Amino acid sequence: xxxxxxxxxxxxxxxxxxxxxxxxxxxxxxxxxxxxxxxxxxxxxxxxxxxxxxxxxxxxxxxxxxxxxxxxxxxxxxxxxxxxxxxxxxxxxxxxxxxxxxxxxxxxxxxxxxxxxxxxxxxxxxxxxxxxxxxxxxxxxxxxxxxxxxxxxxxxxxxxxxxxxxxxxxxxxxxxxxxxxxxxxxxxxxxxxxxxxxxxxxxxxxxxxxxxxxxxxxxxxxxxxxxxxxxxxxxxxxxxxxxxxxxxxxxxxxxxxxxxxxxxxxxxxxxxxxxxxxxxxxxxxxxxxxxxxxxxxx
Amino acid sequence: xxxxxxxxxxxxxxxxxxxxxxxxxxxxxxxxxxxxxxxxxxxxxxxxxxxxxxxxxxxxxxxxxxxxxxxxxxxxxxxxxxxxxxxxxxxxxxxxxxxxxxxxxxxxxxxxxxxxxxxxxxxxxxxxxxxxxxxxxxxxxxxxxxxxxxxxxxxxxxxxxxxxxxxxxxxxxxxxxxxxxxxxxxxxxxxxxxxxxxxxxxxxxxxxxxxxxxxxxxxxxxxxxxxxxxxxxxxxxxxxxxxxxxxxxxxxxxxxxxxxxxxxxxxxxxxxxxxxxxxxxxxxxxxxxxxxxxxxxxxxxxxxxxxxxxxxxxxxxxxxxxxxxxxxxxxxxxxxxxxxxxxxxxxxxxxxxxxxxxxxxxxx
Numbered sequence: 001x002x003x004x005x006x007x008x009x010x011x012x013x014x015x016x017x018x019x020x021x022x023x024x025x026x027x028x029x030x031x032x033x034x035x036x037x038x039x040x041x042x043x044x045x046x047x048x049x050x051x052x053x054x055x056x057x058x059x060x061x062x063x064x065x066x067x068x069x070x071x072x073x074x075x076x077x078x079x080x081x082x083x084x085x086x087x088x089x090x091x092x093x094x095x096x097x098x099x100x101x102x103x104x105x106x107x108x109x110x111x112x113x114x115x116x117x118x119x120x121x122x123x124x125x126x127x128x129x130x131x132x133x134x135x136x137x138x139x140x141x142x143x144x145x146x147x148x149x150x151x152x153x154x155x156x157x158x159x160x161x162x163x164x165x166x167x168x169x170x171x172x173x174x175x176x177x178x179x180x181x182x183x184x185x186x187x188x189x190x191x192x193x194x195x196x197x198x199x200x201x202x203x204x205x206x207x208x209x210x211x212x213x214x215x216x217x218x219x220x221x222x223x224x225x226x227x228x229x230x231x232x233x234x235x236x237x238x239x240x241x242x243x244x245x246x247x248x249x250x251x252x253x254x255x256x257x258x259x260x261x262x263x264x265x266x267x268x269x270x271x272x273x274x275x276x277x278x279x280x281x282x283x284x285x286x287x288x289x290x291x292x293x294x295x296x297x298x
Numbered sequence: 299x300x301x302x303x304x305x306x307x308x309x310x311x312x313x314x315x316x317x318x319x320x321x322x323x324x325x326x327x328x329x330x331x332x333x334x335x336x337x338x339x340x341x342x343x344x345x346x347x348x349x350x351x352x353x354x355x356x357x358x359x360x361x362x363x364x365x366x367x368x369x370x371x372x373x374x375x376x377x378x379x380x381x382x383x384x385x386x387x388x389x390x391x392x393x394x395x396x397x398x399x400x401x402x403x404x405x406x407x408x409x410x411x412x413x414x415x416x417x418x419x420x421x422x423x424x425x426x427x428x429x430x431x432x433x434x435x436x437x438x439x440x441x442x443x444x445x446x447x448x449x450x451x452x453x454x455x456x457x458x459x460x461x462x463x464x465x466x467x468x469x470x471x472x473x474x475x476x477x478x479x480x481x482x483x484x485x486x487x488x489x490x491x492x493x494x495x496x497x498x499x500x501x502x503x504x505x506x507x508x509x510x511x512x513x514x515x516x517x518x519x520x521x522x523x524x525x526x527x528x529x530x531x532x533x534x535x536x537x538x539x540x541x542x543x544x545x546x547x548x549x550x551x552x553x554x555x556x557x558x559x560x561x562x563x564x565x566x567x568x569x570x571x572x573x574x575x576x577x578x579x580x581x582x583x584x585x586x587x588x589x590x591x592x593x594x595x596x597x598x599x600x601x602x603x604x605x606x607x608x609x610x611x612x613x614x615x616x617x618x619x620x621x622x623x624x625x626x627x628x629x630x631x632x633x634x635x636x637x638x639x640x641x642x643x644x645x646x647x648x649x650x651x652x653x654x655x656x657x658x659x660x661x662x
Contacts, residue, residue, distance in 0.1 A: 190383035193350050198397035198444070199371040208396075212387045 036277065042270035054267075061271035070247070071255070071272070078251040081165060082229040089169035090221055093176030098206070100177070101184040111181070118174035122232060126239035129167040153241065157248025160241045164249050167240060168233045176221050183217035184210065223287040227280055252276055300361030300374075300451040301326040301484060302347065307356035307366075309342055316342050318508040319356070324486065324501065329478050331487045333495040333531070334505035340488045341456055343505070347486065348454050349373050360451055376445035377454040380461065382437045384429040384444075391425040394443045411447040418477070419443050435466045442474075446481070455487040459494065471497060492532050496520070504528045522650075526657040529577050529650060535609060537650070538583070538624045542576040549576065549649075557592055557644065574660070577650035580609065583626035586643035593641040596624060598634045608633050612640065 043061050047054040065071050100111055117125070132140045135152040144151045153160040187210060195205045211218075234253045237243060243250035243258060250258065253276065260269030302324040309317035316339045324330045332340040345351040347358055349370035358366040365373040376397075384393050394415060398408045416422045419439040429437055438458060445453055455474075459467045475498060478485055489495055495502050496516045504511040504519065504527070511531075512524040523529035529537045542557075543550050549557040586593040596612035608628050613621040626642055634640050651660040 188381065188383065190379045190381055191385060193348075193370075194377065194379060194383035194444075195385075195396070195400075196350070197348060197370045197375060197377050198448075199400040200396075201371070204400060208400075209385060 039270045039273045039277070042266055043274045044267075046267045047265075057267070061267045062275075064268065065271055065275070073247060074250050074252055074255045077161070077247070077249060078230065078253075081161065081168075081233075081249070081251050082226055084161075084165045085168045085172065085229045085233070086222065086225045088165060089172040090176050090218070090225060092169070093173045094180050096173070096177050097180035097184055098210075100181055114177050115174045117171050118178075120171060122168075122171060122235035123239040125171045126164075126167050126236035129163060129170070130240045133163055153245075155245055157245055160245060160249045164233070164237055164240050167236050168229060172225060172228060176225065179217055179221055180214070183214045187213050219290060220287065223283050226283060230276060230279065301328075301359075302452060302486070303357075303359040304343075304347075305357040305359070307343075307346060307358060308354045309339075309346060309351065310354045316508050317346070320510055322503060322510060322513055324484060326484055327482045329475075329485045329487065329498060329500045330503060331489060331495040331499035331501070332503045332505060333489055333492055334511075335531070336490055337507075338505040339508045340490075340505045344377075344454050344456055344486060344488045347373075347452070348375055348377050374451040375454055376448040376450040376452070377456065378438075378441045378445050378458045380457040382429075382441040382458075382461075384437055384440055386429055389426050389428055390421060390432070390440050390443075393429065393440055394421075394425075394447055397444060397448050408447075411449070412443075415443040415446040418446065418480075434462050435470065438462060438470060442477070446477075451484065453483050453485040455485065457489050458487075460489070460491070467494075474498060493534065496532065502532075504531060506531075522659065523577075524659050526575060526577070526652050529652070529659075533579055535580050535625050535627075537577045537579050539652075540576045540578070540614070540622060540624070541654070542574050543572060544574050549574065549651075551576070551594060555592055555594065557649070573654045575652040575654050575657075577652060578644050578648065580625045580627035581607075582645040582648035583624075583628075583642040584645055585628060586641045593643045594624070595639065595641055597621075598636050598638045598640060599623075600636060601633065603630075603633070606630055610634060610640070612642075 044056060044058060045054045046057045046060065096114055100107060100114070103110055120128070130138075132138050133151060133153060135141055135154055138151075141151045151159060153163045191209055191213070192205060195209050200208060230251075231253055233251065234257065237249055237251055237254045238257075241249040243254045252272065256269050256272045256276065259265045259272065263269075304320050304322050307317055307320045308315065320343065332343060334340045342351060346353055346366075347360075349365065349368060349372075353366045356366065357364045360373060360375070385396065388396065391412065394412055395408050398411065403411075412425075413422075416425060419442060421436070421439055421443055424432060424436060424440075429440065432440065438461075441458065458474075459470050462470060471494060474487075487494075487498060499516055501514065502516055502519050503513045506527050512519055512528045519528060519532050523532060523537075526539065530539065540551065545556075551557065583594075594614055596614040598610055598612050600611040602609040602611070607630050610626045610628055612624050612626065614624045615621050624642075628634075652658065653660055
């Protein structure tokens with residue numbers, strides 16, 4: 001047996017290694033750990049509206065959050081929004097991926113077409129849908145009017161919610177599609193053929209063989225999409241509804257921004273972002289834990 | 299159970315014709331091996347019968363039914379795949395019973411068949427394991443179990459042993475043979491390994507470039523190959539193929555020696571002259587005395603000792619281009635060394651003659 005060799009035999013090598021990873025460390029520190037630390041710290045303080053003085057208040061900000069009806073409402077809005085967006089975008093992506101997987105001709109064009117929306121930035125996606133559903137003259141608004149539906153998401157909270165769900169899902173479908181397609185193509189064809197000879201029709205094969213074998217992908221997407229709806233959809237909400245009407249679309253992430261930068265309640269806003277941070281950490285942990293252990297078959 | 303009949307089966311992939319109109323029938327209960335080099339279309343034939351590929355034209359009969367346009371599930375076939383194709387998220391038990399469950403067989407009947415198959419294959423202890431906890435040979439057995447419980451009319455095997463190591467492969471080959479003797483189900487087995495074909499088959503179909511070269515029993519194929527291709531493909535080492543010529547009804551070998559006269563009654567040779575291909579199996583070359591007439595005089599280049607016998611690779615001097623390689627299988631005791639010059643005679647009646655243009659057998 002050869003003796004195990006360590007990567008950094010001399011202090012000089014160690015210094016070199018540090019030089020290599022330093023840029024990444026600086027970026028992570030500056031743009032992640034520093035603001036996150038500030039948020040945690042800030043959540044224990046209360047500040048006056050002009051930012052001239054602040055006072056240590058312990059867990060007061062968190063206590064207020066727990067008692068705030070507005071915050072609970074926002075959590076509910078977030079839940080409805082996230083759940084709907086995740087289900088809609090994953091469901092549609094799965095349908096598209098299954099059809100793309102079966103496509104023999106024109107598969108390439110089809111795949112490219114589905115992937116394009118992913119290149120659109122979230123606020124732009126929001127603006128696009130906002131134009132389509134513009135209460136005075138949007139194309140979709142007119143079509144809906146023709147069907148007898150009066151559309152005005154600026155007045156109707158439910159319609160506003162539907163609109164941001166559509167806008168957020170539309171973009172995410174591309175991403176989910178790619179993963180589902182890769183997952184489907186990773187399933188050995190002979191398994192499907194064996195099931196076909198065993199007597200299973202399309203649906204039976206899908207439910208009994210394909211979907212269970214896709215579950216690692218599905219679980220991964222579930223986590224990633226949930227995180228997406230909780231955080232990255234800020235741009236969409238901001239561009240389309242600004243949380244309105246009457247807080248009907250004020251999701252948790254939007255409320256963090258609104259309370260902090262519009263309402264200037266930095267302590268409360270920090271506490272909210274800490275809560276979100278904990279949610280994401282839990283989700284990420286669940287992903288690492290379960291994806292590795294439970295859902296993988298190969 | 300049922301026999302299989304292919305009628306003018308053609309398969310095109312795009313513009314390429316991969317199966318060029320095959321018409322053959324497989325009697326009920328036969329173990330047929332389809333053998334050929336890779337890309338010859340043997341797997342495609344199997345997949346056409348299974349229904350995994352659609353025929354471009356032609357009919358496929360299983361029993362009395364033309365199944366060529368039916369779904370795989372309606373053809374009453376069971377298949378064992380090269381990579382076993384076990385469902386990774388199901389236990390051995392669920393894997394074996396999946397086909398029965400899908401077809402809605404009563405639980406009791408499922409259990410009865412499962413027990414029978416598991417017993418036959420020695421899988422009873424492993425029923426609750428998942429496929430990934432099994433060895434290659436055990437996975438192979440599960441795949442066979444899945445086919446057996448179906449009690450289908452036809453078994454299809456797509457190179458099922460090629461992922462196993464050599465000793466396990468020999469063992470499974472024997473088991474497959476026993477299984478077939480016990481169940482008597484019509485089976486089609488695809489392989490590129492001619493040894494597997496010879497040992498397993500009751501009938502062999504040799505395929506080459508989308509058509510059938512020869513169809514017959516292993517003995518027929520070995521003893522009287524219909525084409526140069528079959529002659530070289532079946533048998534190991536390959537049959538020696540020498541360019542000879544016919545002069546005045548006698549066969550002249552490269553190097554100038556004549557073989558004993560060919561019976562004049564043979565219609566194939568009357569009036570024939572010129573080039574001819576002479577095939578001789580390595581075991582049909584015999585050591586001859588130095589001064590014996592009508593022998594091949596060749597120089598030994600390499601000797602492979604196999605124990606029971608010895609493979610002698612020689613070079614046969616050739617009038618035109620120097621020399622031709624030739625392999626003889628000699629008994630273990632006669633062991634020449636490299637560089638020696640030996641004399642080889644051809645066992646009586648064991649010369650195979652082929653037309654050099656059509657590559658077809660000339661009757662002898």
